[in-house]
Structures are given as C-alpha cells and as structure tokens.
Amino acid sequence: MKKISLLMILLSLNLISFAQNKYQPTEGNLKARQEFQDQKFGVFLHWGIYSMLATGEWTMNLKNLNYKEYAKLASGFYPSKFDAAQWVSAIKDSGAKYICFTTRHHDGFSMFDSRYTPYNIVQATPFKRDILKELSDECARQDISLHCYYSLLDWGREDYPWGKSGHDTGRSNSKGDWKSYHQFMQNQLTELLTGYGKVGAIWFDGWWDHPKDFDWQLGSLYTLIHHLQPDCLIGNNHHRKPFDGEDFQMFERDLPGENTAGYSSGQEVGQLPLETCETMNGMWGYKIADQDYKSSDDLIRLIVKAAGKNANLLLNIGPQPNGELPAKALLHLKEIGEWMKKYGETIYGTRNGLVAPHAWGVSTQHGNKLYLHILNLQDKVLFIPVQSKRIKTAVLFTDKTPVSFNKVKEGIVLHLGDHPKVVDYIIELTLV
Numbered sequence: 110m111k112k113i114s115l116l117m118i119l120l121s122l123n124l125i126s127f128a129q130n131k132y133q134p135t136e137g138n139l140k141a142r143q144e145f146q147d148q149k150f151g152v153f154l155h156w157g158i159y160s161m162l163a164t165g166e167w168t169m170n171l172k173n174l175n176y177k178e179y180a181k182l183a184s185g186f187y188p189s190k191f192d193a194a195q196w197v198s199a200i201k202d203s204g205a206k207y208i209c210f211t212t213r214h215h216d217g218f219s220m221f222d223s224r225y226t227p228y229n230i231v232q233a234t235p236f237k238r239d240i241l242k243e244l245s246d247e248c249a250r251q252d253i254s255l256h257c258y259y260s261l262l263d264w265g266r267e268d269y270p271w272g273k274s275g276h277d278t279g280r281s282n283s284k285g286d287w288k289s290y291h292q293f294m295q296n297q298l299t300e301l302l303t304g305y306g307k308v309g310a311i312w313f314d315g316w317w318d319h320p321k322d323f324d325w326q327l328g329s330l331y332t333l334i335h336h337l338q339p340d341c342l343i344g345n346n347h348h349r350k351p352f353d354g355e356d357f358q359m360f361e362r363d364l365p366g367e368n369t370a371g372y373s374s375g376q377e378v379g380q381l382p383l384e385t386c387e388t389m390n391g392m393w394g395y396k397i398a399d400q401d402y403k404s405s406d407d408l409i410r411l412i413v414k415a416a417g418k419n420a421n422l423l424l425n426i427g428p429q430p431n432g433e434l435p436a437k438a439l440l441h442l443k444e445i446g447e448w449m450k451k452y453g454e455t456i457y458g459t460r461n462g463l464v465a466p467h468a469w470g471v472s473t474q475h476g477n478k479l480y481l482h483i484l485n486l487q488d489k490v491l492f493i494p495v496q497s498k499r500i501k502t503a504v505l506f507t508d509k510t511p512v513s514f515n516k517v518k519e520g521i522v523l524h525l526g527d528h529p530k531v532v533d534y535i536i537e538l539t540l541v
C-alpha cells in the first residue's frame with residue numbers, strides 16, 4: 110500500500126513538472142485565436158518558381174528534376190505583372206480576412222529575401238523584389254492579416270535528411286546534416302518573424318515526409334516563434350491532432366470530422382480553432398491544364414459548411430508565372446465577395462450553432478442569433494431540434510419576413526413552403 114502511494118506521489122509530481130513544461134499561450138495569443146475564429150475565411154496562395162512549369166508545385170519531385178537544373182528556373186523568373194496592391198484588393202473584396210502565402214515550399218525556393226540562402230527571390234531572380242515584403246506591406250496597408258506557409262521538408266538542400274519524397278532530385282547524401290538544416294529553419298523563421306511586421310500565423314507543412322517517430326525538434330521552433338511574436342498562431346499540416354505548442358488545428362481538403370480525400374484518417378477533432386484548406390480548381394500551385402474550377406456557389410457553400418463545423422476555410426489560388434491571379438480565380442473572388450457582403454453577418458464572428466450539421470445544411474450562432482443555413486432541402490417543412498420556448502422569433506435573414514413554426518416533441522417544425530433554391534437559404538432564429 111505504502112509503495113503504491115509513494116508511486117502515486119512520484120507520478121503526480123512528475124505529471125506536475127511535465128505539465129509545467131507545457132506550452133502556455135499568452136493572453137494575446139488566446140485573443141488572436143478568437144480573432145482568427147471570427148475571421149472565418151482566408152485565401153491561400155501557392156506561388157513559387159514552379160509556376161513557370163505550370164504543372165503544379167510538386168513537379169520537381171514528380172518528374173525527378175535535378176535540383177541544380179531546377180534552380181535555373183530562378184534566373185528566368187520575372188513576374189512582370191505582380192502587383193501586391195491588386196492581389197490584396199481582390200482578395201479583400203472577396204471577404205477574406207487573411208492571406209496565407211507560401212514563403213518557401215518543398216522545392217526549397219524562398220519567396221523572400223533571406224540572408225541564409227542565396228536561393229531566394231531577391232538574389233536568384235532578375236525580378237530582385239522581395240515579394241513577401243511587398244505583400245506584407247500591402248496587407249498592413251489594407252488591414253488584412255498575413256500568414257506564412259513554411260515547408261519543413263526540402264527537395265534541394267543537401268543538409269535536409271531525405272524523407273519519403275525527393276529521392277531523385279540529385280542530392281548526394283541521404284543522411285543530410287540535421288543540425289545544419291534545423292539551424293537554417295530557425296534562421297529563416299527568425300527572418301520571417303522579424304522582417305515582415307505582424308505575422309498572423311506560421312503554417313507548417315511537410316511533417317509527413319518522415320516517419321512519425323522522426324524528431325523534427327518542433328518544440329524549439331515553436332518556442333522561437335512564440336518568443337519572437339507570442340500572438341503568432343502556429344499550425345502544422347501533420348494531419349494529426351495538434352501537438353503541444355500549436356495554436357490551431359488544420360485539415361486538408363476535408364471539413365473537420367470528414368475524410369474523403371484521405372488526409373484525415375483517424376485525425377481527431379480537438380479543442381483548438383479549426384481551419385480547412387481547399388483548392389479552387391484541383392492543384393495548389395499554378396497548373397495551366399487545370400481549368401476545372403469549382404463553382405462560386407459551391408465555394409460559398411464550402412465556407413458556410415466550414416463555419417457550421419466551427420472551422421475557417423482557407424481557399425487556395427495558384428498565381429500565374431507572370432504575377433497575375435488567374436482570371437477565373439478573380440471572378441470567383443468577386444462572386445464570393447458579393448455574397449459575403451450580403452450574408453457575412455451570418456458567418457463572421459459566429460461559431461457552430463447549437464443545431465448540429467444535417468443533410469439539409471448547417472447552423473451558425475452569434476449571441477442569441479441562430480442562423481440556419483439551408484443548403485439542400487426539397488421538403489416544405491424542416492424539423493429543428495430546439496425547444497420552442499427558447500425561440501423568440503423566426504424570420505428570413507434577407508428581409509426579416511416571419512417564418513411560421515409549430516411546436517413538436519423535441520423541437521419545432523418550420524413551415525418554409527416553396528422556398529427558392531438559392532445558394533444558401535438562411536433563417537434567423539432569435540433565442541431567449
């Protein structure tokens with residue numbers, strides 16, 4: 110008995126000291142998490158020298174391109190039509206509240222001026238302009254947050270220990286030099302967090318390149334980031350439940366709790382703010398042959414469904430090599446923006462509503478307003494599992510026309526009649 114209680118004491122002491130080492134977000138960070146959740150919609154930009162090949166951001170690995178040959182693309186990269194002000198305006202007009210930009214993707218090319226590698230937009234291209242700087246200045250001017258995507262894996266650096274991908278890109282030593290590579294990442298992250306104003310988030314990717322027991326030493330990267338900018342949110346696209354030190358949980362091509370794309374197998378949905386990323390067409394980086402864009406209506410529904418699952422949507426565009434956003438993407442941004450201007454009140458600042466997602470749609474909630482987003486309903490009536498005594502009024506969101514309802518066991522039935530089949534038919538319930 111004595112032995113057991115001694116063991117319990119030791120264990121609890123150990124647990125306490127372990128708990129003390131756990132990441133404690135600052136007040137500012139917790140506030141930033143709330144603001145991030147309020148934002149609901151962001152635009153992802155996958156841009157790099159790979160856009161010149163126009164076959165997506167994985168081409169170097171998929172075509173086994175030698176990294177020294179691939180690097181020659183840089184000397185021809187001159188995106189003459191790049192205009193940060195135009196990009197940010199178009200994105201802002203869509204109603205997006207933040208931009209996540211690929212500062213360095215798996216090909217290893219830095220889209221910002223880095224002292225730690227000459228393989229960057231300023232030193233290796235005739236363009237010589239720090240794209241990230243122009244974007245961050247413009248984001249500050251137009252008051253929209255900037256997030257930085259940063260790849261943990263690198264197909265071109267000799268010091269990166271080979272993972273599952275990039276075996277045939279011409280590097281000589283599969284072991285790499287972890288110490289050197291880790292230091293390189295620390296140096297670059299320091300640059301990102303000290304040279305580009307307020308960074309809303311660092312969006313890591315590539316963890317999955319190594320087996321799960323590989324030690325990426327993420328702890329020291331996370332501590333560094335939070336030391337430099339405590340409010341900066343950290344997310345990692347490892348397709349798992351968040352690790353200690355992370356501030357939000359991300360999902361790829363699926364809403365939280367779903368796994369149609371195969372990235373979220375067994376990925377539990379945790380308590381941190383949630384974000385799902387998805388492409389407008391099929392590829393992340395610019396792919397000339399991929400004109401198969403989702404419709405604006407479907408993209409709007411995706412934002413709505415994400416909100417109904419308490420998640421943000423990070424919607425991707427692959428800019429062209431000439432520096433322009435594709436015309437189709439611009440059109441979708443415009444159409445999404447028109448919708449958000451009218452109905453954004455039912456999305457921004459909300460959380461998932463008390464009515465769980467159903468086949469007919471989802472609900473969002475802000476204070477005592479519960480918004481029912483009807484996305485797919487053939488019937489003239491709709492059962493809602495909310496007690497009638499909790500409902501003060503039920504109206505159409507658009508013009509506040511009353512919607513009649515009657516009390517039934519376990520909830521109410523809304524009488525919608527022959528309601529129009531619009532992109533999202535919104536009923537506003539005021540709760541008491």
Ligand code: FHN
Nearest residue numbers: 166167314315346361386393
């Ligand atoms: O390999 C990347 C891919 O290129 C893209 O950046 C996406 C975005 O979520 N993440 C990785 C795949 O999981």
